[in-house]
Amino acid sequence: MRLQGKVALITGAGSNIGRAMARLFAREGAAVVVGDTDEVGGGETVRLIEAAGGRACSVAGDVSTTQGLRQSIDGAVETYGRLDMFLSNANSGASGTIAQxxxxxxxxxxxxxxxxxMEGAHYCLPHMQQAGGGAIVATSSVQALVGVPGHPAYGAAKAGILGAVRSMAVELWPYKVRVNAVCPGGTAGKTWTVIDELGEEYLPEFEARFGRDMRHLPLPVPTDPMAIAxxxxxxxxxxxxxxxxxxxSVDAGLGMLRYDVFHGPEPLDTPQAKSQRHSELQAEFEAWLAAKKEER
Known part of the structure; x- marks a missing residue:
């Protein structure tokens, strides 16, 4: 296991990307502290980890406040005795457009x-030093790299993460702490559905029958949260x-696309044909999933 004996605090881990990170890190041996103000979602993430034989606890600290950050970090150390990894993944808020x-x-x-x-790293640093080093991974976005209309504050926040990551990386390297970021695009995927409803042993069949075809529809396509994790x-x-x-960047090439040009070979040479094929694959997947569950 790649993270055996390590402790990870993952914020925003009550759903989607954060939940995928928490589950995967636990599968690799880490004790995971699930941070999320959504106590129901955080509790479900802990349940899924424990059901798979992993170790996890949840904290409901609100990372928009110093108190909430300290609550999350202190909870990790009090529960597991150390802190090795901080995944700053939480997201909240909406600015609207410039016009509104x-x-x-x-x-x-x-x-x-x-x-x-940044403040989370500040409070994590002494614990990482005590552990002999650590790693910080922030969730940025493809919107840090390309202009997307209608979301100026989101783009600014995610671009700011990349600037902070570079600065923090230089400062914290002598403390044996590395700092990096992932830049997802849109997210959707069936990997965890297959694991949860059928079992991991069905993943090769899913991949052969649906996974590659779903993934390699003409771009853009959403990214499975498992890939980001x-x-x-x-x-x-x-x-x-x-x-x-x-x-x-884990975005299936989204950041390099020209949105005014559709690239698809026949018979998927139009957006309409792609959409129809996507719907067909979804229907075929649901039928396959139901049949496999019936067999079990």
């Missing part, structure tokens, strides 16, 4: 995404011991 700007929403976006990363796992693990100050 919401200052309070924008401030919350910046605080939860950017300030929580795998990228974060790599950056947090000793395999990335010489990697710091970097961002890893």
């Amino acid at each position: 700007f919401d200052r309070a929403g924008a401030e919350k976006l910046l605080i939860v995404n950017l300030m929580a990363l 795998q990228a974060a796992l790599f950056l947090a693990s000793d395999e990335a011991s010489y990697i710091t100050g970097q961002h890893l």
Whole structure:
């Protein structure tokens, strides 16, 4: 196991990307502290980890406040005795467009995404030093790299994460702490559905029958949260011991696309044909899933 004996605090772990990270890190041997203000979602993540034989606990600290951050970090150390990894993944707030700007929403976006990363690192650092080093992985976004209309504060917060990561990486390297980021695109995927409803042993069949075809529809396509979690796992693990100050895009090429050009071979040479094929694959997958569950 790649993270045996390590402790990870993952914020925003009550759903989606954060939950995928928490479950994967636990499968690799880490004790996981699930941070989320959604206590129901956080509790479900803990249940899923424990059902798979992993170790986890939940904390409901609000990372938009110093008190909430300290509660989360102190809870990790009090429960497991150390802290090796901090995954700053929480996101909240919405600014609206420039024409219809919401200052309070924008401030919350910046605080939860950017300030929580920097202040969280500040409070994590002494514990990581005591552990002999550590890794910080922040969740940025493809919107840090390309212009997307209608989300200026979100783009600013996610771009700010990349600037903070580079600065923090230089400062914290002598403390044996590495700092990196992942940049997801849109997310959706069936990997955890297969694991939860059928079992991991069905993943090869799923991949052969549906996974590749779903993934390789003409771009853009959403990214499975498992893939984003795998990228974060790599950056947090000793395999990335010489990697710091970097961002890893896990977006199925979304950041390099021209949105005014559709690239698809026949018979998927139009957006309409792609959409129809996507719907067919979804229906075929649901039928396969139901049949496999019936067999069991």
